[in-house]
Amino acid sequence: MSTTPVKPDTGRVLPKEPLRAAIVVGAATVLLYLVELIDVILPADLDLNGIVPRTLGGLDGIVWMPFLHGGWPHLLSNTLPFVVLGFLVFANGFGQWIAVTATIWIVGGVGVWLTGASGSVHVGASGVIFGWMLFLLVRGVFNRSFRQLAVAVVLLAYWGTMLFGVLPGDPGISWQGHLFGALGGVLAAWMVSVANRQAGKAAPAVPS
Template sequence: MVAPAPAPRRSIARVLPAHPVPAALTMLAFTALLYVIEIVDRVTSLGLENDGIISRNLSGLWGILWAPLLHGGWDHLLSNTIPFLVFGFLAMAGGIRQFVGVTALIWLVSGLGVWLIGPDRTSTIGASGVIFGWLVFLLVRGFFARSLAQIGVAVVLLLVWGSVLLGILPGQPNISWQAHLFGALAGLLAAALVARADRSKRPVPLPGL
């Protein structure tokens, strides 16, 4: 009689990336790219901050691709740096392919939300929509996965960064609550889709075996 092989650890139930050093280096490189872009914007006359999302303007749709890479100055970028690094690193726990899919969904949905209901004649830029999406993804995926470890991480994140979720409420000057709100909704959707895909990969034991 051959004992069944142990089931592989579900990717959604991981707390940290399976290969933490490459994951950390990837996020550091991603963050360095944001700083390089900001340096270029500061030392040239390109005016990259004007290439963000311009709501309900067809040419402004291109800004959905670039907006998370652009920032309105060093203070803006610095305020996003730590959560960008931490949330992005933790979101890699399911592997690089899952991370790319989750990030792409958040990136696009957040940007489309800004384009649909953002302020007129304004270029909206910044990585905060993606950051909000990652945060909500990390907060809820443990419940979808029924993972106590992931729920524990969510509790810690909520205690440390929970107050930033107020950014989904309108009324704060120079804050794109639209990007935050749609990024958060995309993070919720991403967690549900990842959990559904994870469940579909689990082996189903045959009766009597």
């Protein structure tokens, strides 16, 4: 009798539970549209609750920024990458999706709060989107997965130009959110690869 260590499937490219992934990402997308609808219907100026750099009152905008958008065109432009990338990040389950998204959310938000222009208000889910994009682009390198690298090539071919958004340009676009969201995605990919290696070493052996 021999034993074979059970290792996590670190090279997955599609969710193990596609229906659950679709429901979670779909619900998150619907929530974004509901918030924008409420912002339009009510004279509440919800967009003012985004991140206001280096102000105590604007610190809670780190929580609210991804839910808020500067109008329907802004939200519509974010919808397709939000749905597609969010679904792909679900490859290794809900727990990892939450961990990756939270890392991107926090790193991106804190980065904006620290470096954004004084007096500006930052809103939008694009920071999370950039983080998901970079996570998907670099995870194959950390995991040494050909399948994930192949997906990265496809994403680069389709959405590669969006990466220029991490550079300063239009003053009406939060390049800081893009940049620090992307850095959060790289950090999340590295953290996941470390966790996977540790899980592989600690995996129990099963008889074969």
